[in-house]
Amino acid sequence: MKFLGFFISFFVTASLITLLNRPFDKIPPIGKLLSPHQGFWQNSEKEPISLDQSIKLIELKEVVTVQFDELLIPHINAKNIEDLYMTQGYVTAYHRLWQMDFYARVVMGRLSEVVGIKALGYDRLQRRLGLKDMTLKLHDGLMKDDYYASIISAYTNGVNAYIASLSQGDYPIEFKLLNYEPEKWTTVKTCMAYALLASTLSRSEADIEHTNFRKMFGEDLFNVLFPEPDGTSAPVIPRDTPFGFEPMSRPQKPEKFEAQHIVNESISKQNPLNGSNNFAIDSTKSKSGHAILANEPDLELTAPSIWYASHLTSPDINVMGVTVPGTPVILIGFNDSISWGVTNSPRDQVDWFSVTFKDTSRKEYLYNNQWFKTEQILEEIVIKNADNFIDTIIRVHHGPIVYDRDYLSNHEKVNLAMRWIAHDESTTFKALFHFNKANNYDEFVEGLRFFSGPPQNIIYSDTKGNIALNLPGKFPIKFPGQGKFILDGSDPDSEWKKYIPFEHRLERYNHPQGFLSSANQFPVDRTTYPYYVYSHRFENYRNRRVNERLITMKNIEPEDLMSLQNDNFNYIASEILPYLLSQLDTLSLNEDQNKFFYELQNWDYFNHPNLKAPTNFELWSDILSDQLWDEFDTMSFAVNKPDIHTTSQLIISDSLVGFSDRLSTPEKETTPDLINYAFYTAVDSLNQWLSINGKNHSWNEFKETEINHLISSFTSFNSKNISIGGNHNIVNAVSKHHGPSWRMVVEMDPQGINAYGVYPGSQTGNPGNPMYGHMITAWAEGKYYNLKFGQNKMLAGDILYEIQLTP
Amino acid sequence: MKFIIKIFLIGILSYLLPFYFSWWSIAVGAGLISLLIRGSNFNSFNGGVIAGGLVWFYLSFTIDNSTNSILSEKIALLMNLTDSIWLIYASTLIGALVTGLGSLTGSLLGSILSPKKMSRNEYVS
Numbered sequence: 001m002k003f004l005g006f007f008i009s010f011f012v013t014a015s016l017i018t019l020l021n022r023p024f025d026k027i028p029p030i031g032k033l034l035s036p037h038q039g040f041w042q043n044s045e046k047e048p049i050s051l052d053q054s055i056k057l058i059e060l061k062e063v064v065t066v067q068f069d070e071l072l073i074p075h076i077n078a079k080n081i082e083d084l085y086m087t088q089g090y091v092t093a094y095h096r097l098w099q100m101d102f103y104a105r106v107v108m109g110r111l112s113e114v115v116g117i118k119a120l121g122y123d124r125l126q127r128r129l130g131l132k133d134m135t136l137k138l139h140d141g142l143m144k145d146d147y148y149a150s151i152i153s154a155y156t157n158g159v160n161a162y163i164a165s166l167s168q169g170d171y172p173i174e175f176k177l178l179n180y181e182p183e184k185w186t187t188v189k190t191c192m193a194y195a196l197l198a199s200t201l202s203r204s205e206a207d208i209e210h211t212n213f214r215k216m217f218g219e220d221l222f223n224v225l226f227p228e229p230d231g232t233s234a235p236v237i238p239r240d241t242p243f244g245f246e247p248m249s250r251p252q253k254p255e256k257f258e259a260q261h262i263v264n265e266s267i268s269k270q271n272p273l274n275g276s277n278n279f280a281i282d283s284t285k286s287k288s289g290h291a292i293l294a295n296e297p298d299l300e301l302t303a304p305s306i307w308y309a310s311h312l313t314s315p316d317i318n319v320m321g322v323t324v325p326g327t328p329v330i331l332i333g334f335n336d337s338i339s340w341g342v343t344n345s346p347r348d349q350v351d352w353f354s355v356t357f358k359d360t361s362r363k364e365y366l367y368n369n370q371w372f373k374t375e376q377i378l379e380e381i382v383i384k385n386a387d388n389f390i391d392t393i394i395r396v397h398h399g400p401i402v403y404d405r406d407y408l409s410n411h412e413k414v415n416l417a418m419r420w421i422a423h424d425e426s427t428t429f430k431a432l433f434h435f436n437k438a439n440n441y442d443e444f445v446e447g448l449r450f451f452s453g454p455p456q457n458i459i460y461s462d463t464k465g466n467i468a469l470n471l472p473g474k475f476p477i478k479f480p481g482q483g484k485f486i487l488d489g490s491d492p493d494s495e496w497k498k499y500i501p502f503e504h505r506l507e508r509y510n511h512p513q514g515f516l517s518s519a520n521q522f523p524v525d526r527t528t529y530p531y532y533v534y535s536h537r538f539e540n541y542r543n544r545r546v547n548e549r550l551i552t553m554k555n556i557e558p559e560d561l562m563s564l565q566n567d568n569f570n571y572i573a574s575e576i577l578p579y580l581l582s583q584l585d586t587l588s589l590n591e592d593q594n595k596f597f598y599e600l601q602n603w604d605y606f607n608h609p610n611l612k613a614p615t616n617f618e619l620w621s622d623i624l625s626d627q628l629w630d631e632f633d634t635m636s637f638a639v640n641k642p643d644i645h646t647t648s649q650l651i652i653s654d655s656l657v658g659f660s661d662r663l664s665t666p667e668k669e670t671t672p673d674l675i676n677y678a679f680y681t682a683v684d685s686l687n688q689w690l691s692i693n694g695k696n697h698s699w700n701e702f703k704e705t706e707i708n709h710l711i712s713s714f715t716s717f718n719s720k721n722i723s724i725g726g727n728h729n730i731v732n733a734v735s736k737h738h739g740p741s742w743r744m745v746v747e748m749d750p751q752g753i754n755a756y757g758v759y760p761g762s763q764t765g766n767p768g769n770p771m772y773g774h775m776i777t778a779w780a781e782g783k784y785y786n787l788k789f790g791q792n793k794m795l796a797g798d799i800l801y802e803i804q805l806t807p
Numbered sequence: 808m809k810f811i812i813k814i815f816l817i818g819i820l821s822y823l824l825p826f827y828f829s830w831w832s833i834a835v836g837a838g839l840i841s842l843l844i845r846g847s848n849f850n851s852f853n854g855g856v857i858a859g860g861l862v863w864f865y866l867s868f869t870i871d872n873s874t875n876s877i878l879s880e881k882i883a884l885l886m887n888l889t890d891s892i893w894l895i896y897a898s899t900l901i902g903a904l905v906t907g908l909g910s911l912t913g914s915l916l917g918s919i920l921s922p923k924k925m926s927r928n929e930y931v932s
Contacts, residue, residue, distance in 0.1 A: 005848075006915035013908035017831040020901060031905070034898040035830035036866030040882050041898070044874040167826075173878070177885075716884035768878030 025385075026713070028179040040176055042169035043768040048072060049801040051094060055165075059086060059157050060807040066091055068801045069788045072763035072771060075311040082154040084314040085328045087805055089158025092308055093185070096325035096765045097162065098172035099304045101182055102710055103326055104189040107131045107196050112383040114180045115711070120383060124391050125267055127379045128402045129203070130423055131195040137425045139191040148430065152190045155328035159185035173767060174711065193327040194429065198422035200270055200299070202454030205350040206536035208266045208416070209640040211259050211485045216635075224650075224657060225642045229522040229538055234547045236345070236457050236469060236523040237506050238513070245504050247530035253479040254493035259354050259486040261413040266638040267402065273728050273738035274299050275539055276343035277565065278457065279517035279546055282510060283465030287555040291461035291748040294561040295332055295341025296740040298733040301707040303717055303773065305761030307332075307742045311789060312436075319436040320755065320789045322742050329432045332742060334753055336790065337439045337463050339746040342456040343518045345471050346535035349422065349453065351482070351496070353398045353489030355415040362404075365396050366490040372397070398489060399423055417489055419496065421474050426452045431472075441466055441509065448472040449502055457518035463750040469516040471506040471523055474499055478532045500531055515550045519543040519731075540645040541571035541729040558745045558756060565743050566782035567731040573617050574605040576648045580620070583672045584679055596683045607732075609700035609725040618702070618727070619685055624678035628656065630663050644729065651675075699725060705734055707760055707776065709767075717767045722760075724780040732782075745784065753790030758783065810850055816840045817858035821906055822866075833859055833902065834909025841913035842920075851914035852907045859906020864899040871895060 020031025033039045049068055057064075062079040064087045069075065074091045078084035093100065105111045109126035111119035126132070142148040163182050175182060206226075214222045232239065278295040286292055299306060307322035312330070321333015332341050357374075358364040364371040375395040382388050394401045396417050403409050403416035427450040434447025444460055451458070451472040460468040476482075476496035487494040506523055508516055521543035523533060549564055581601060589597060596616050603613035628651075629641045642650070650656050651671060660674045669677070686697060695701050700723040709717040726732030726739070733739055739760065747754040760779040762771050778785065788794045820836030828835075837859065841851040871879050871891065879891035888894065 002915070002919050006912065006919055009908065009912040009915050013834055013905070013912050016908060017834060017905060020905070021829075021831060030897075031901050032830050034867075034894065034901055035825060036863055036870060036898060036902075037825035038830050039898075040878060041867050041870045044870050044878040046873050168829075169826075714885065716881040767881050768874070770874075770877060772877075 023179045028177050033176055038167075038169040040173055040768070043173040043176070043766060045766065045769045048764070048769060048771045051801070051803050053803050055090075055803060055805045057086065057090065057158070057161050057805045058807060059161065060805060062807065064805045066803045066805070067794055067799045069794060069798050070800050071309070071775070071785055072800070073309045073311060073788070075788065075794055076313060078314045081314055081317070082150055084154075084312055084317070085151045086154040086158035086161070088310060088312060088328055089155035089185075089190075090162045090805070092310070092325050093159045093162040095763050096304055096308055097159075097182060098174040099710065099765050100159070100185070100189070100326040102174075103196055103324070104192050107135055107192040109379070109381065112381055112389075114178050114384060116384040117386050120381065120389060123381050124379075124389075124407065126199075127381070127391060128393055128400055128407060129199065129267075129418070130400050130420075131199055134195045134198065134422055134426070135188060135191050138194050138429065139188045141425050141427070142191065142429055143187065148433070151328055151433075152187050156185050156187045156190050159190075159326075172765065174714070177714065178711070189326060190328060191429070193324040193331075194426050195422070196324065198426075198454045200274065201344045201456075202347070202349040202422055203420070204270050204272075204346060204535065204537065205348055205483075206640050207350070207352045207483065207486055208263045209638050210536070212262050212637045213639050214485060215258060215262060216637075221657065225646060226536070226640075227646060228534065229540075230527075231522045231525040231533075233540065234521060234543045235525055236471065236518040236521060236543075237508050237525075237529075238511055238516070239525040239528065241508050241524075241528070243504070243529055247504065248477055248498060248501070250477060250532070251479050251482070251497055252493065253481070254488070254491055257486075257488040257491065257494065259414075261410055262637045263403065263408065263414055263416075264410050264637050265408050267408065271300060271738065272537060273733075273735055274344065275520040275542070275733060277517070277519045277542055277546060277731055277733070278341040278343045278459040279515060279550060279561070279564070280459050280461040280467040281515045281550065281556050281561070282461075282467045285514035285550075285554065285556050286747075287557050288747065288749065289465070290463070290750070291465050291467055292556060292558055292561055292745065293334075293339045293341060293459060293461040293467070293748065294565055294743075294745045295343070295459065296565055296743040297332070297342065297344075298739055299741040300737055301705075301739050301741065301760055303707050303709045303719065303761055304765035305741065305759050307759050307761075308763065309757065309759075309787075317437055320787060321744070322757075322759070329429065330436050331432060332744060333436075334746045334755060334789070335436065335438070336753060338435075338441075338444055339461050339748060339753070340435050340444070341459050341744065343459075344520055345455040345457045345473075345518070345523055346520055346538055347455045347473075347475065347523075348483050348534045348536070349455065350418060350420045352486045353417045353419060353494070354486050355396055355398075355401060355417050355489040357415065362394050367397070368490065368492050396489070398495070416486065421453055421476070424452070424474065428452050440464070441468060444468075445470075457520075457523070459516060459518065461746070461748050463748045463753075465748070466510055467516050468507070468509045469518060472502065473505075475531070476500075478534070480532050481534075482532070484534060484536075504531070513551065517543070517546045517550060519546055536640070537643055539729070542731050542733065545569055545571050545731050558747050558754060561745050562743075562756065562782065562784055564731065565740070565745070566726075568607040568725040570605045570607045570614065570617070570727065570730055572621070572644060572648060572729055573603075573614075576621070576652060577603075577605070577617060579652050580624075580675055580679075583675045585676055592687060593680065593683045596679075596686065607699055607725045607727050607730055609723050610698050612697050612699070614699040614725075614727070615697045615702040616682065616686065620678055620682040623681050623685065624651075624675060627662055627674055627678055627681075628659055631659060634663065703727070703736055705736055705739065705780075707773070708737070719773050719776050722776060722780050740779075743779070743784065749791065751791065752793070754792065755787040755789050756784035757787050758785055809844060809846060810854060813840060813844050813846060813851070813854045814858045816844070817855055817906060817910060818862050821859050821862040821902070831905060833862075833906045834912075837906045837910035838913030838916070841910045842917045845917055846914065848911055848914050848918075852911040855910025856903045856907035860899050860903030863902025864895065867895045867898040
C-alpha cells in the first residue's frame with residue numbers, strides 16, 4: 001500500500017513536470033517559460049543595461065573600457081585591434097544575440113531547425129541560391145590573410161565569451177519562446193553579412209518574367225512596356241562627367257536564343273521597396289564651409305533593427321557608424337577624416353542559363369557541343385518536429401541549377417543555372433576595413449578596389465571639403481541586352497568573359513554644382529559611358545527630387561539635409577494627378593465624390609501624415625494601375641507588370657495600346673473611361689474603409705506604418721500605427737513595412753566631426769528592456785540624435801553606463 | 808513549528824536550486840526536505856504548495872512590479888491573456904503544484920524507508 005502511494009505520487013509529479021517541460025506544437029514548455037528563475041520573467045529588465053561593471057574576458061590582451069551613451073551605443077576603447085573586435089563581438093551579442101543567430105540561420109538555410117516545416121521552402125531557396133557556399137568562400141579567403149583572420153577570430157571569441165557567460169535564465173526571450181538554445185558562434189557566421197546583404201540587394205532580375213512576356217507577346221510590345229532608361233534624367237553620375245579611357249571590346253551578340261519552356265512561377269526576389277538615398281555637399285554649398293554627407297538605406301523595417309551602432313577606438317582606428325549585428329566592421333559611418341554612405345545600385349548581377357542534360361541521371365550536360373560532368377550536392381535540412389529533408393542540387397560551371405525537376409521546373413521541363421556575381425569570392429569585407437581606417441580620398445579609393453559587390457553608389461566626403469561618388473564592384477562586360485532574357489547554357493558566346501576594369505568604373509570626384517547624390521536611379525547617361533548598363537528596375541522620382549532641391553538650396557546646414565531626408569514631396573502625384581483630374585467628368589459627381597475630388601484638387605503633393613489627399617491619391621492610383629494591368633492577372637506564367645514610371649508615362653501620353661480595356665466588362669474602355677471608373681471605385685473603397693475603421697482617412701492612419709518582429713507570430717513585440725508621412729518613391733521612403741532603416745547626417749568639420757543619426761528601433765533587442773524601440777518616435781518625427789563623436793564627444797555626463805573588461 | 812521549519816527550508820531550496828539546476832529542481836528539493844523532516848503526507852503536500860507557491864509568487868510579482876510589467880504584458884498578449892496578472896497566477900500555481908507534489912513524493916518515500924519514524928512524526932505533528 002505504501003509502495004503504491006509513493007509510486008502514484010512519484011508518477012503524478014514526474015508526469016506534471018514532463019508535461020510542463022515539453023513543447024506542444026507552437027507552445028513552448030510552459031513550466032520553463034513561467035519559471036521566475038529561467039523563464040521570461042528573467043528577461044524583464046529594470047535598468048537599460050544589466051551587464052556587470054567589471055567583466056573577466058581571459059582572451060583579452062589588455063584592459064578594455066566600454067562606455068554606453070544615452071542611446072546605448074557602445075564606445076569601445078581598446079589598446080589593440082584584437083581586443084577591440086573581441087569586445088565589439090561581446091557587446092553586440094549582449095544586445096542582439098538572438099538576431100545574430102537568426103541571420104546566421106537565414107544565410108545557412110537553417111531556419112526550419114528552429115521554426116519548423118513552414119520555413120522549409122525558404123531554407124531550400126537559400127541553399128539553392130548558394131548563400132552558404134558564398135559565405136564559406138568569403139570566409140576561407142579572409143582567413144588566409146593573418147590580419148583579417150585575427151579580427152574575425154577575435155570577434156567570434158567575443159561572441160562566444162558572451163554566450164558562455166549566460167545561464168538558461170539569461171537567454172534572450174526569443175530562444176525561450178522558440179524553445180532552443182544559442183549555439184556556438186563561429187568564424188563562418190562572422191562572415192554571414194555579405195551573403196545576407198547580397199541576397200537582399202543584388203539579386204533583383206526579371207530574366208524569366210521577361211522571357212515569358214517576349215515569348216507570348218513579342219519584342220515590340222515588350223519594349224513599349226519595359227523600356228530601358230537612357231540615363232538622361234538625373235543619373236547618379238552627373239552627365240558632364242567625362243570618361244577618357246579606351247574601353248575594352250564588347251563581346252559579340254550570339255544568335256537570338258529563345259528558351260523552350262515557359263516558367264510558371266519564379267523564385268521570390270528582393271523587395272522592390274528596398275532603396276536608399278545619399279547625398280553630399282561640398283564646401284561651396286555649405287554654410288560652415290565644411291562638406292556634409294547624408295545617407296539613409298531604405299529597407300524592410302524590422303524589430304530588432306537591421307543596424308547596430310557602435311564607436312570603435314584603438315590606437316590605429318577611430319570609427320563610428322552602423323553595422324549588421326554579427327559583423328566586425330562598420331558598414332555606413334565616419335571616422336575623424338572621412339565619411340561614407342551607400343545606396344543600392346540596381347545592376348543586373350544575375351543571369352539564367354538554360355541547361356540540357358544528357359539523360360535523367362543528370363550526370364552530364366551539354367556545353368560547346370560536348371558533354372561535361374555535373375556536380376551533385378546533397379543538402380540536408382533539419383526540420384523541427386519533422387523528418388529531415390534532403391535536397392539534391394546539381395551544379396554546372398555556370399553555377400547552381402536552381403530551377404530543376406525538384407524546384408519550380410514547370411513539369412520537369414526547365415533546368416536553369418544561376419550565374420550570380422555574388423557567387424565569386426568576395427573581398428568587400430576588406431574594402432570596408434579600408435573605409436573604416438581611411439584618412440583621405442586616395443586611401444578610400446584603395447579600399448574601393450576591394451569592393452566586389454553588392455553594387456552600391458558609395459558616397460564620400462572628407463574634412464578637406466571634398467565629395468565623391470563611386471560605383472565600384474565586379475561587372476561583366478556585356479553585349480547590349482545580354483542577360484535580359486534567359487540565355488543558352490550550351491553556348492560559350494552567351495557567357496560572361498571579361499569584367500570592367502576598376503579604372504573604368506563610374507566615378508565622380510567633386511563637381512562644380514557643389515553636390516553629388518544617388519537614389520537607386522539609372523547610374524549614367526548611356527551616350528557617355530561605353531559599357532552596357534542594365535537592370536529591370538530603376539528609381540525615377542527620388543533622384544529628381546533630391547537633385548532639384550539641392551540645386552536650389554544654398555548655405556546648407558546639417559538641419560537642411562535632415563529636412564531633405566524627411567521630404568514628403570510626392571513626385572509621382574505631381575506628374576500624373578493634374579492629368580487624372582483633367583480627365584474626370586466632374587459634372588456628375590455625387591457628394592462623396594466631390595469631397596474626394598476637392599481634397600485632391602487642393603493638395604500640394606506633399607505626403608504629410610495628417611493630410612487626407614495622399615490617401616485619396618494612393619487609392620485612386622492603385623486601383624487605376626490594377627485595372628489597367630488586369631490582363632496580367634489572367635496570365636498563368638511568371639510575368640512582371642510595368643513599373644510605376646512607365647505606367648504613369650503611358651497614361652499621360654494616352655498610349656496604353658489597348659490595355660485600358662477592362663476584361664471584366666463587355667465594353668471596350670478608353671483611358672478616360674478607365675480613369676473615371678478607378679475614381680468611382682476609389683471613393684467606394686474609401687467609404688468602405690471609413691465604415692470599417694471608424695476614423696478619418698489621414699495618410700498616417702491609412703498607411704499604418706508598422707515595424708514587425710523578425711518572427712511574425714510575436715505580434716506583441718511589434719510597433720503599430722506609427723504616425724509618419726512619405727511613401728515609396730518619395731525621399732522620405734516610408735511605406736507600410738519599408739523605410740529609412742538608418743538616417744545619418746555628418747558635417748566634416750576638421751576641428752571635430754558633427755554627426756547625427758537615428759534609426760527606427762533600439763540598440764537593445766530585448767522587448768523586456770525599458771529602452772526597447774525607444775528611437776522610433778524621434779525617427780517618425782524626423783528628429784535626430786547627436787552622435788557622441790568629434791565635437792560632440794562623450795563627456796562624463798553623457799555616460800549612461802561604463803564597463804571594464806579585463807584579461 | 809516543524810511545519811513552519813519545513814515550509815521555510817523548502818522555500819529556501821525552491822529559491823536557490825533553480826539558479827543552478829533546471830526549474831523543476833524545486834520538486835527534488837521539496838522531496839528531499841520532506842524525506843528528512845518527516846510529517847504527515849497531507850502536511851508535506853501543503854507545506855510544499857505554500858513554500859513553492861510563495862517563492863514563485865514573490866519572485867514573479869517583484870520582477871513584474873519593479874519592471875512595470877514591461878515584458879509580462881507582451882507575453883500575456885502573445886498568450887491571448889487580457890492581463891499580465893494571470894501570468895503571476897500561473898507561475899504561482901505551477902510553483903505550488905510542482906513543489907507540493909515533490910514534497911508529497913518525498914514524504915511517501917520516507918514512510919517506505921523508515922515506517923517507524925512515520926508514526927512518531929505523525930504524533931508529533
